Amino acid sequence: MMSFSGWLRSNSQHYLLIAAHEQVAKRHGTAGPRAPRGLTDLFWLRIFAPVYRALPWPLRHRVLKAMPGSHRKTWAPPPRTRGPAV
């Protein structure tokens, strides 16, 4: 059975992408996704996605990082430039 975090990731990823398709299509003047159908679509696209977008990125990022996953294990920090080679 899918975990809550798995369910949340799967649905949020799916609907945030559709919401992004709407925005990006509008910017590019191309065909967007089809209109939402049913209450589930309406909830995720018209309530969840706008609320998610309204939160500042640092807060969203903190929530994403709080989810269980490989990112919470030990990983080397991003590389930094080390100064001149010679």
Add this chain to the structure above:
Amino acid sequence: MVDGPNAFSYVGFSASRAKRGSALPRRTVIVGGGAAGLGSAGGVKAADPDADVVVYTQYEDVAYSPCGIPYVHGGEIDDFQKLFLAGKQAYVDAGIDVRYNTEVTAIDKARASITVAGEGEGEGEVRYDQLIIATGFDYADPGVPGGDLDGLYYVKNIREAMEWDKVLDTVKQAVVVEASPLGLEMVTSLAHRGIETHLIDPNPWALAEMADPDIMAPVEESWREMGVTLHFNTSLEAFLGEGKLRAVKTSAGELPADLAVVCTHKTPNNALAAAAGLKIGSTGGIIVDERMATSADGVFAAGDCTEIPHGFTGVPLQGLTGSHAYAQGKVAGTNAGGGSRAYRAVYVPWGTVAGKWVIGGASFGETTATALGIPHVVAQADGISRARYYPGVHKIKVKLIAEPGTLRLIGAQMVGGGEGIKERADFLAMAVKFGFTLHDLSTMENVYSPPIGALNEPIVVAATNGVNALAKTKRG
């Protein structure tokens, strides 16, 4: 306990080791014979040449390139044999014991053993000192009626692909389900093969889960030129037929079809790991650390069955490329063999042939950055792949995605006529990783030689356009 399939060689090893006064060799069992599994086997042997390494695979072969299958179907490669990288003897010579046509049905962490199905020699309970899980992926179940009909092709196994290739000679009309990376390749291959091809996808453009519409527009146009019919915003509803596929039912009507190529997204094949109680992440992939170690002592995992954090956001990703799987396998194998090696968070350079174009990128595009809600600006340019007068020159569109303010690069996407996309994607992934900005890229030096590179590198032009546009906005 029934000892493992390698009991005799195990005794042999211990005898030779006893002469040298050393301990018994460590036994590393690897479940899965794909890129991650064989990368792991090589990693173990590199770290400990005396290690006892056993690989279990459910297939008849290992060491071939499944990613090459669409190109044999399309006729670019004339023989499936060319996809084999090494013969079975190569693994024997390397001291890697590959068990073909075997099915591992359980992992017992407490007993440090696996169960191999069947009653024959080498089956039953097999002990390990270290276990590496490299069970790969499955295609997501389309979840519609008719999934058991003949005529549904899931591209994965080379022997099956050889049989399907004969079937393709008889196919008049095919439907490709979903414009995933594999879907793009299969649409192109079937069109090359002269088969009337339809693509259905629930999204508004191809590869919409990672690519931007302006990157995919030339690809879609080229497919139309090749005779492909595209059905976007169209969902699969059922496979229709009596025993054999007759048509594909979609939200936009029925499409007659002799063949449906199911190219749904990759899901981690993790039933074994989950049943053994290994921790699974939100993507469904096995949780690992930089050593590719799982939540269980002595158990590592690599490839499409794991999830790996994105280097920029930390958000875990699952279902990367064959090169990622192989590199992860090397790391898992090295550590299982007693060495020390770390894998790094990923920035995901990618690329593929699609229609008459090559597309590629690194990290985020405009669509994925928008979906995650990452603030960004876009810098872009249309350039050329070599001197404008040199035969074979192609257009290249470069889009750079950067953080507002710092203009630090967070991703890129490109579409071009055939050359240089892969190298630019690799470079741009490193540019994201090392925190390059649009200013850095706008002052980048580039190779100029008419047959291989234009005076103005498209990345430099895109970055310069971005810097200038933002300066203008500030002034305005």
